[in-house]
Amino acid sequence: MATKPKTAATRNQGGTHSRSRQSTSRTAKKTPAIAEFSKEQELAAYRDMLLIRRFEEKAGQLYGMGLIGGFCHLYIGQEAVVVGMQMALKPGDQVITGYRDHGHMLATGMEAKGVMAELTGRRGGYSKGKGGSMHMFSKEKNFYGGHGIVGAQVPLGTGLAFTNVYRGTDNVTLTYFGDGASNQGQVYESFNMAKLWHLPVVYIIENNKYGMGTSVERASSNVDLSERGASFDIPGEQVNGMDVRAVKAAGDRAIAHCRAGKGPYILEMLTYRYRGHSMSDPAKYRSKEEVQKMRTEHDPIEQVRKRLLDKKWAGEDELKSMDKDVRGLVGEAAEFAQTDPEPDPSELWTDILH
Amino acid sequence: MPTEILMPALSPTMEEGKLAKWLVKVGDEISAGDVIAEIETDKATMEVEAVDEGTVAKILIDEGTEGVKVNTAIAVIAGEGGDISDAAEAAASAPAAPEAAPSEPAAPKGPEPEDDPEVPEGTEMVSTTVREALRDAMAEEMRADGDVFVIGEEVAEYQGAYKITQGLLDEFGAKRVIDTPITEHGFAGLGVGAALGGLRPIVEFMTFNFAMQAIDQIINSAAKTLYMSGGQMGCPIVFRGPNGAAARVAAQHSQDYSSWYAHVPGLTVVQPWSAADAKGLLKSAVHSPNPVIFLENEILYGQHFDVPKLDDWTVPLGKAKVVKAGSDVTLVSFGIGMAYVTKAAEELKGLGIDAEVIDLRTVRPLDINTILASVKKTGRCVTVEEGWPTCSMSSEIGFQIMEKAFDYLDAPVARVTSKDVPMPYAANLEKLALPSVAEVIEAAKAVTYTA
Ligand SMILES: Cc1ncc(C[n+]2csc(CCOP(=O)(O)OP(=O)(O)O)c2C)c(N)n1
Ligand SMILES: [Mg+2]
Numbered sequence: 116m117a118t119k120p121k122t123a124a125t126r127n128q129g130g131t132h133s134r135s136r137q138s139t140s141r142t143a144k145k146t147p148a149i150a151e152f153s154k155e156q157e158l159a160a161y162r163d164m165l166l167i168r169r170f171e172e173k174a175g176q177l178y179g180m181g182l183i184g185g186f187c188h189l190y191i192g193q194e195a196v197v198v199g200m201q202m203a204l205k206p207g208d209q210v211i212t213g214y215r216d217h218g219h220m221l222a223t224g225m226e227a228k229g230v231m232a233e234l235t236g237r238r239g240g241y242s243k244g245k246g247g248s249m250h251m252f253s254k255e256k257n258f259y260g261g262h263g264i265v266g267a268q269v270p271l272g273t274g275l276a277f278t279n280v281y282r283g284t285d286n287v288t289l290t291y292f293g294d295g296a297s298n299q300g301q302v303y304e305s306f307n308m309a310k311l312w313h314l315p316v317v318y319i320i321e322n323n324k325y326g327m328g329t330s331v332e333r334a335s336s337n338v339d340l341s342e343r344g345a346s347f348d349i350p351g352e353q354v355n356g357m358d359v360r361a362v363k364a365a366g367d368r369a370i371a372h373c374r375a376g377k378g379p380y381i382l383e384m385l386t387y388r389y390r391g392h393s394m395s396d397p398a399k400y401r402s403k404e405e406v407q408k409m410r411t412e413h414d415p416i417e418q419v420r421k422r423l424l425d426k427k428w429a430g431e432d433e434l435k436s437m438d439k440d441v442r443g444l445v446g447e448a449a450e451f452a453q454t455d456p457e458p459d460p461s462e463l464w465t466d467i468l469h
Numbered sequence: 470m471p472t473e474i475l476m477p478a479l480s481p482t483m484e485e486g487k488l489a490k491w492l493v494k495v496g497d498e499i500s501a502g503d504v505i506a507e508i509e510t511d512k513a514t515m516e517v518e519a520v521d522e523g524t525v526a527k528i529l530i531d532e533g534t535e536g537v538k539v540n541t542a543i544a545v546i547a548g549e550g551g552d553i554s555d556a557a558e559a560a561a562s563a564p565a566a567p568e569a570a571p572s573e574p575a576a577p578k579g580p581e582p583e584d585d586p587e588v589p590e591g592t593e594m595v596s597t598t599v600r601e602a603l604r605d606a607m608a609e610e611m612r613a614d615g616d617v618f619v620i621g622e623e624v625a626e627y628q629g630a631y632k633i634t635q636g637l638l639d640e641f642g643a644k645r646v647i648d649t650p651i652t653e654h655g656f657a658g659l660g661v662g663a664a665l666g667g668l669r670p671i672v673e674f675m676t677f678n679f680a681m682q683a684i685d686q687i688i689n690s691a692a693k694t695l696y697m698s699g700g701q702m703g704c705p706i707v708f709r710g711p712n713g714a715a716a717r718v719a720a721q722h723s724q725d726y727s728s729w730y731a732h733v734p735g736l737t738v739v740q741p742w743s744a745a746d747a748k749g750l751l752k753s754a755v756h757s758p759n760p761v762i763f764l765e766n767e768i769l770y771g772q773h774f775d776v777p778k779l780d781d782w783t784v785p786l787g788k789a790k791v792v793k794a795g796s797d798v799t800l801v802s803f804g805i806g807m808a809y810v811t812k813a814a815e816e817l818k819g820l821g822i823d824a825e826v827i828d829l830r831t832v833r834p835l836d837i838n839t840i841l842a843s844v845k846k847t848g849r850c851v852t853v854e855e856g857w858p859t860c861s862m863s864s865e866i867g868f869q870i871m872e873k874a875f876d877y878l879d880a881p882v883a884r885v886t887s888k889d890v891p892m893p894y895a896a897n898l899e900k901l902a903l904p905s906v907a908e909v910i911e912a913a914k915a916v917t918y919t920a
Contacts, residue, residue: 246699267658397514
């Protein structure tokens with residue numbers, strides 16, 4: 116066979132155009148690949164991404180101080196994905212993801228204090244200190260976790276979308292999972308049911324190129340994960356997940372498709388995590404140059420910052436003061452997470468049954 | 470403001486490490502994300518990244534130093550506009566975590582289960598099969614609450630692989646009676662998601678043997694989420710279907726899962742015997758705000774029992790039933806095990822042994838108080854079940870009796886279970902593998918020392 120294998124190198128990571136697969140029924144619409152952002156949108160996206168970045172840096176620091184235990188998976192580098200998708204949602208839409216979840220929670224509007232206090236295992240945390248980094252929820256913000264079993268959130272998110280149909284709402288469920296998770300069987304069981312029953316769920320595959328230490332090329336027979344819905348006739352797109360505008364545009368397309376009752380949609384976000392898989396990962400499976408290249412050439416926050424400055428929509432001083440505000444907020448969260456007491460011992464025995 | 474850089478913990482278990490290399494020196498400007506040092510632990514070499522920006526004011530631990538304890542200050546950074554010599558003098562320390570209260574709380578006693586509702590005098594008793602009772606329970610609950618729906622393989626158009634959902638599609642339509650593809654892991658997870666979203670799914674497994682494909686969603690997602698969410702996310706779902714041995718379907722289709730699920734905090738596990746209990750318990754299971762595992766039995770489906778004709782007949786979860794009072798020995802069982810036990814009790818009567826018979830009905834939470842009250846009276850106990858002996862319901866019941874009624878025992882607790890083998894196909898071997906009435910009688914005779 117002389118067909119050229121698809122490899123990461125042939126993909127447009129960091130480029131500016133989303134690519135959609137062409138087929139009769141699966142064709143994604145040819146709307147502009149990048150949403151034009153207003154000044155307000157650029158500023159909001161910048162601030163939201165910065166909050167996640169600073170929060171995660173602080174979490175890494177607290178982990179280093181031994182204040183956060185267990186597994187702690189940072190989201191640094193992937194911020195544009197959740198921020199862009201969140202901009203495409205409307206009230207009542209649900210979000211669910213795996214264990215790399217701090218960014219998703221902040222994007223849904225959950226408070227930094229409550230998230231950080233959960234990381235340190237304190238009573239003011241979103242799960243009263245009983246869930247930790249990987250298991251947090253907020254009914255109020257329609258955030259359904261925070262799940263530690265790779266792939267388990269995919270049928271769960273599909274069930275939330277089922278609820279929307281059952282109740283006759285036009286809400287949509289965003290179900291996030293990783294490139295590694297995309298090889299789990301339950302993902303395809305979900306795809307099948309979602310398409311069969313036209314469930315309004317956007318499957319967002321956050322392809323950060325690695326599942327722990329295994330690159331996509333070593334784990335997936337076809338590295339174009341946007342095609343993973345092909346057997347189910349689910350449309351899919353690859354999206355530059357480092358550009359918040361591309362994410363927002365793709366999110367708009369996918370969500371419109373779902374709200375119109377046309378069933379599920381797959382978005383493969385080409386993204387990158389700068390840090391190790393978890394805090395204890397020395398990341399020997401990739402080169403320093405690879406990481407450095409993504410950081411310097413494709414950083415999602417720097418891209419917005421540059422546009423804001425180029426268009427004179429913000430000055431250095433303004434951005435600096437925004438950074439100061441965000442640091443202040445994160446500092447307060449960290450302070451709270453260290454001074455808030457641990458859960459009362461009696462909490463050991465609560466919340467097992469309703 | 471000067472900040473100290475502390476020796477970081479890079480894994481959940483790291484206590485100290487070697488500061489292998491500094492990549493910055495005093496006077497260097499650093500910004501967040503810069504790699505400033507390399508640390509070696511027994512497992513790996515890791516890079517330390519700066520969190521704050523500023524100028525390196527002082528290096529406190531030289532490179533090459535071994536055994537640097539986590540949280541030791543290793544360098545000082547002067548913040549923007551800060552004086553690096555002042556910074557080098559200043560010493561800050563990380564705020565200490567408030568101490569956890571040292572007391573160890575005892576497990577709370579669960580709420581006392583309610584008694585069965587009174588059946589008013591003159592109530593008509595209707596002879597009903599377990600199959601019809603289960604169907605009636607679902608139909609009544611679906612009429613009462615639009616959020617209740619049934620989902621599973623062949624539940625709708627085929628009317629149920631074992632005809633438990635007969636007629637439901639006609640009455641409630643395809644929106645609420647949903648045929649799934651053969652995709653246990655997927656539809657169990659979808660059901661849990663719907664329950665987290667506020668609906669009340671009844672998920673039918675064609676048999677519980679196939680639920681092993683879905684057990685991760687049942688345990689990790691359904692049972693644990695309330696706890697992991699600090700009480701925010703309940704999961705009102707019922708997983709039901711036939712469980713245990715049927716007839717001649719061999720090893721992969723003949724397993725009793727009672728003790729598997731009874732092991733798990735967050736689950737309620739029911740295994741009814743009579744039609745009245747099947748109906749009343751299934752209705753209670755649908756009402757429950759918690760995930761319920763409802764274990765049925767194919768052999769019982771066609772058996773008739775009297776069911777009270779009442780508008781809303783429910784049986785409380787977590788409550789055992791004394792089916793027959795007696796004074797010489799307590800026989801404890803549940804589900805199809807009751808078939809052996811009730812027959813054995815009759816025969817024992819002829820031998821002059823008056824057995825008290827308890828039907829657990831719910832295996833988690835275990836109604837140990839009803840068992841203890843009986844054992845304190847009889848001084849002897851035989852447990853009977855179709856599960857394997859190791860880590861069985863019998864193991865648990867025997868242990869709890871030892872803990873809580875040791876001084877009342879006149880003989881060691883005995884158990885009659887399936888043999889410790891995969892279920893064989895051959896008719897004679899299958900019979901040998903299962904418990905028998907004769908074995909129950911033998912055990913009762915042994916604990917009453919009547920040879
Ligand atoms: C079922 C299961 N298998 C293995 C693990 C251990 N594990 C946790 S994260 C992970 C890698 C997942 O990678 P990916 O889906 O790409 O997500 P990412 O970490 O890159 O965000 C593995 C193997 C797990 N938590 N659950
Ligand atoms: Mg990955």
